[in-house]
Amino acid sequence: MTIDFFKGNKGKIFLPLVLLPVWFLLYHFLQPLTDWLVFSVFGMTKGQHLAEALWFFIFEFPKVMLLLTLIIFFIGIIRTYFTPERTRKALEGKKTFTGNVMAALLGIVTPFCSCSAIPLFLGFVEAGVPLGVTFSFLISSPMINEVAIILLYGMFGWKVVLIYIGTGLAIAILAGWIIGLLKLEHWVEDWVYKTKVGQNLMEEEKLNFSDRIKFGYEAVRDIVGKVWIYVALGIAVGAGAHGYVPQEFMAALMGKSAWYSVPLSVLIGIPLYSNAAGIVPIVAVLIEKGASLGTALAFMMAVIGLSLPEMVILRKVLKLPLIFTFIGIVGTGIMIVGFLFNWIF
Numbered sequence: 001m002t003i004d005f006f007k008g009n010k011g012k013i014f015l016p017l018v019l020l021p022v023w024f025l026l027y028h029f030l031q032p033l034t035d036w037l038v039f040s041v042f043g044m045t046k047g048q049h050l051a052e053a054l055w056f057f058i059f060e061f062p063k064v065m066l067l068l069t070l071i072i073f074f075i076g077i078i079r080t081y082f083t084p085e086r087t088r089k090a091l092e093g094k095k096t097f098t099g100n101v102m103a104a105l106l107g108i109v110t111p112f113c114s115c116s117a118i119p120l121f122l123g124f125v126e127a128g129v130p131l132g133v134t135f136s137f138l139i140s141s142p143m144i145n146e147v148a149i150i151l152l153y154g155m156f157g158w159k160v161v162l163i164y165i166g167t168g169l170a171i172a173i174l175a176g177w178i179i180g181l182l183k184l185e186h187w188v189e190d191w192v193y194k195t196k197v198g199q200n201l202m203e204e205e206k207l208n209f210s211d212r213i214k215f216g217y218e219a220v221r222d223i224v225g226k227v228w229i230y231v232a233l234g235i236a237v238g239a240g241a242h243g244y245v246p247q248e249f250m251a252a253l254m255g256k257s258a259w260y261s262v263p264l265s266v267l268i269g270i271p272l273y274s275n276a277a278g279i280v281p282i283v284a285v286l287i288e289k290g291a292s293l294g295t296a297l298a299f300m301m302a303v304i305g306l307s308l309p310e311m312v313i314l315r316k317v318l319k320l321p322l323i324f325t326f327i328g329i330v331g332t333g334i335m336i337v338g339f340l341f342n343w344i345f
Contacts, residue, residue, distance in 0.1 A: 031059065038051055038058065052242060053243025053244065056242040056243065057239040060155075060239075063154060064231055068150050068151070072146065073219065076218070077212045080215050080216075097173075099130060103176065104173045107144065131180060132177055132180020133180065134176075135175065135176040136175070139171065139330060143172065144164070152164055156284070164297065167337045170333070171330060171333040184322050189316070189317050234280065234282055237281070241282070254295045256295075256342050265302065279300050279304065280300065283299065292342045294345065297341060298334050298338030
């Protein structure tokens with residue numbers, strides 16, 4: 001059940017104007033308010049495991065949810081300019097490395113989820129987009145996720161956000177380029193090349209600014225409505241780790257000194273399924289508890305960029321050798337990024 005507090009387009013236009021000052025006020029007063037609730041109202045003692053876990057959850061959840069709502073509104077407006085059909089047309093005729101770069105950049109702003117993997121893939125094949133270029137798009141679109149960007153900014157700041165975007169782009173471009181060089185088209189299911197998609201992808205629409213504002217509002221209702229539970233669960237897991245997991249244990253398992261930490265984190269992350277909303281709060285606590293930045297980023301990228309549901313859906317259009325090649329190349333790229341940033345930072 002959805003409650004619409006903003007009736008009509010005028011109310012929807014004022015949504016960000018309402019949320020922006022609310023977020024800044026909440027952010028300013030949230031820490032003393034959380035201290036008052038946990039240590040005065042609930043009567044807990046600072047330093048206790050349960051008190052620290054509860055404090056973490058109460059402090060992080062409203063801050064993240066308001067920031068998520070505000071930014072997704074503007075992202076929703078931006079996405080009205082990048083429909084799947086327009087993306088397909090932009091990539092037609094693009095070859096080798098230039099096409100990989102363009103596809104990876106378009107993947108950041110173009111809507112994509114596991115359920116749309118097959119129609120997008122079919123549309124790209126029909127348009128003559130090379131296989132490697134298609135994979136650059138399929139990698140960057142879920143991996144460089146707007147929810148992950150928002151949460152990473154809220155928890156770590158712009159430095160980590162830029163690292164995340166830059167490394168995600170590098171993996172998408174290079175992995176797609178390598179797949180293109182290997183000439184693996186024979187590992188695509190035969191029926192794919194016989195399929196005529198026509199206009200199955202989203203048709204171009206003529207939208208005025210009011211329509212785009214409405215789309216931004218609907219993006220808030222749709223995306224936040226779906227991910228809030230993952231945000232809550234992720235922050236709850238993070239709160240438990242914050243309160244109960246010893247720092248020495250996490251530093252030994254995922255710290256710089258553990259040479260196996262990066263490949264282990266990728267191997268653990270590949271079969272796991274979580275979206276960015278659920279995994280970023282956990283990554284924040286891993287770093288706080290002693291995990292190195294490169295290892296934590298490698299774990300997050302493996303979970304988001306190599307999700308099990310996406311692999312299962314892609315199996316309908318790709319043969320197993322290509323899927324395993326895809327996982328191997330992207331997984332290797334993620335490990336290189338993890339080792340690199342552990343060395344730099």
